[in-house]
Amino acid sequence: MAGRILPSPSAGEGGPRTILLRPGADLTGFRDAARRLAASGARPEAVTWSVESAPGLFGSDGAPDADRPLSLPRAVVDLIPQVVPHRDPERYSLLYTLIWRSLHGERHLMEVASDPVVHRLSRMAKAIRRDLHKMHAFLRFHRVEDAAGERFVAWFEPDHHILEAAAPFFVRRFAGMRWTILTPEGRAVWDGTALTYGPPGSRSDVPEGDGFEAGWQTYYETTFNPARVNPKAMRAEMPKKYWRNMPETAAIPALLRGAADRTAQMIEREPTVPARREPARAVAAMADQDPNSLDELNAIIRKTEPLVPGATQAVLGEGPLGATLAFVGEQPGDQEDLKGRPFVGPAGQLLSRAMAEAGIDREASYLTNAVKHFKFTLRGKRRIHEKPTAGEVSHYRWWLDRELDFVAPKLVVALGATAVLALTGKSIPITRARGPFRFDRRDNRFQGFITVHPSYLLRLPDEAKEEAYAAFLDDLKRIAALGAELAA
Numbered sequence: 001m002a003g004r005i006l007p008s009p010s011a012g013e014g015g016p017r018t019i020l021l022r023p024g025a026d027l028t029g030f031r032d033a034a035r036r037l038a039a040s041g042a043r044p045e046a047v048t049w050s051v052e053s054a055p056g057l058f059g060s061d062g063a064p065d066a067d068r069p070l071s072l073p074r075a076v077v078d079l080i081p082q083v084v085p086h087r088d089p090e091r092y093s094l095l096y097t098l099i100w101r102s103l104h105g106e107r108h109l110m111e112v113a114s115d116p117v118v119h120r121l122s123r124m125a126k127a128i129r130r131d132l133h134k135m136h137a138f139l140r141f142h143r144v145e146d147a148a149g150e151r152f153v154a155w156f157e158p159d160h161h162i163l164e165a166a167a168p169f170f171v172r173r174f175a176g177m178r179w180t181i182l183t184p185e186g187r188a189v190w191d192g193t194a195l196t197y198g199p200p201g202s203r204s205d206v207p208e209g210d211g212f213e214a215g216w217q218t219y220y221e222t223t224f225n226p227a228r229v230n231p232k233a234m235r236a237e238m239p240k241k242y243w244r245n246m247p248e249t250a251a252i253p254a255l256l257r258g259a260a261d262r263t264a265q266m267i268e269r270e271p272t273v274p275a276r277r278e279p280a281r282a283v284a285a286m287a288d289q290d291p292n293s294l295d296e297l298n299a300i301i302r303k304t305e306p307l308v309p310g311a312t313q314a315v316l317g318e319g320p321l322g323a324t325l326a327f328v329g330e331q332p333g334d335q336e337d338l339k340g341r342p343f344v345g346p347a348g349q350l351l352s353r354a355m356a357e358a359g360i361d362r363e364a365s366y367l368t369n370a371v372k373h374f375k376f377t378l379r380g381k382r383r384i385h386e387k388p389t390a391g392e393v394s395h396y397r398w399w400l401d402r403e404l405d406f407v408a409p410k411l412v413v414a415l416g417a418t419a420v421l422a423l424t425g426k427s428i429p430i431t432r433a434r435g436p437f438r439f440d441r442r443d444n445r446f447q448g449f450i451t452v453h454p455s456y457l458l459r460l461p462d463e464a465k466e467e468a469y470a471a472f473l474d475d476l477k478r479i480a481a482l483g484a485e486l487a488a
C-alpha cells in the first residue's frame with residue numbers, strides 16, 4: 001500500500017505536505033512516500049505524517065519518482081523496518097528526518113549514538129526487538145477442530161504493531177501446522193502454504209483448555225530452576241499480562257512459593273551457582289541445563305547475560321542442521337550485535353565474497369562464533385571490538401560444543417586463533433596449524449580445518465592484502481573439496 005501525499009494548496013516544491021499512511025506498520029507506504037518526498041526535496045519540517053482511520057482507501061498518487069531508490073546508508077535502510085512497527089506517532093517523522101539528514105551531508109549519522117534522533121529511533125528499534133522476542137517466546141497455540149481437521153489458534157496482545165513482522169517466525173517454526181494468530185489489531189493465518197492477514201480477533205475466539213496445556217505445564221515445571229528465581233526479573237522478562245495466555249504459568253505461584261525450599265535442597269546437593277568470572281564452574285552450570293535441541297540451547301543462550309556487560313543481544317549461530325560445513329569465528333562485531341546475526345559486518349561480507357568465489361554456498365553452511373556476545377570498549381561514540389580473554393572463551397565453550405553436536409557438520413572450520421582456542425582448548429599459532437586439523441578434544445569427533453579470520457585480511461596494509469586474500473581463497477577451495485569428500 002503506497003502512502004498518499006496531500007500537498008497543501010500553497011505548496012510549492014518544498015511546501016508543506018501531509019502524508020496519509022494506513023494504520024499499524026505501513027512499511028511500504030512509508031518507504032514509498034519517503035522516496036518521493038526526498039526526491040522532490042521536501043524538508044522534514046514541511047511534512048506532516050498522519051494515519052488514515054480507515055485502511056486501504058487509497059493508492060499511489062503516481063508521482064514519477066516513486067520507484068527510484070534512495071542511496072541510503074545500510075544502517076538506515078535496516079533501521080526503517082525495525083522502527084515502523086512502533087506505536088509512537090512520531091516514528092515516521094523521525095525516520096524521515098534521519099533519511100533526510102543522511103542524504104544531506106550526514107551520511108554517518110547512524111554512528112552518532114548520542115544524536116537525539118538516532119538515540120530515540122534506536123530505542124524504538126530495541127523496544128520492537130523486545131516485543132518480537134516476547135511474542136515469539138510467549139505465544140501459545142491451542143488446538144481446535146474444524147471441517148478441514150486440526151487447526152491451532154493463539155491470542156496475543158503485542159505492545160506494538162508487530163504482527164506482520166512476527167508472523168514469518170511462526171511459519172518457519174510451525175510450517176506443518178495450520179494456525180491462526182489473533183491480536184486486537186489483526187490476524188495472521190497460515191494454511192500450510194500461504195500466509196495471509198485479516199481482521200482482529202478477540203481472546204474469546206481461543207478455546208480455554210486443550211491437550212497441549214498439560215504438556216506445556218510439565219515442561220515448565222521440570223525446566224524451572226529455583227536457584228535462579230528472581231520474581232522481579234521474572235515479571236520484567238515475562239510480564240503478567242502474558243501469563244493469561246500461557247498454560248504453564250498456572251504453575252508459577254506454587255513454584256515461587258516452593259522455590260526457597262527447593263533452592264536449599266539444591267545447595268546441599270551441589271555447589272552454588274558459579275560466579276561470573278569462574279569459567280570452569282560456569283561451564284559446569286551450563287552442562288546442568290542439558291538442552292535437547294539447538295532451539296532449546298539457543299533459548300538458553302538468548303536468555304543468558306553477557307559475561308562482559310554491554311552487548312545488545314546474544315548472536316546465535318545461523319544455518320541448517322546437518323550442514324556439511326560449519327564456520328566458527330571469534331565473536332560478533334558491532335554490526336552483528338545490532339542485527340543479531342553472525343558475519344553480517346565488514347569481515348562477514350568479505351567472508352561471504354570469498355565463500356562465493358570458492359564455490360561454497362553460505363546459506364547451506366552453518367556460521368557461528370566461539371563467543372556469543374559482542375565485547376567492546378567505547379572510543380568516543382564508536383564501539384571498538386575487544387578480543388575475548390581465554391577465560392571468556394572457555395566460558396562459552398560448552399555452548400559451542402553442544403551447538404556443534406546438534407548441527408553435526410562434516411567439517412568444522414576455525415577462522416582465526418580464538419576459534420582454534422575454543423575448539424581445541426589450546427593456543428595454537430595459525431601460521432603453524434593452518435590447513436586440515438583434527439579437533440580431537442571431543443572424541444576425535446570433528447574433522448577440522450584451520451585458517452585465518454577474515455578480519456585479519458581487513459587489517460593488513462593494502463600491499464599485502466591481495467596475496468593474503470588469494471591464500472584465504474585457496475583455503476576455502478580446499479575446504480569446499482574436503483567438505484564434498486566427507487559428505488559423499
Ligand code: URA
Nearest residue numbers: 329330331332342343
Ligand atoms: N567476526 C567474527 O568472528 N564473527 C562475526 O560474526 C563477525 C565478525
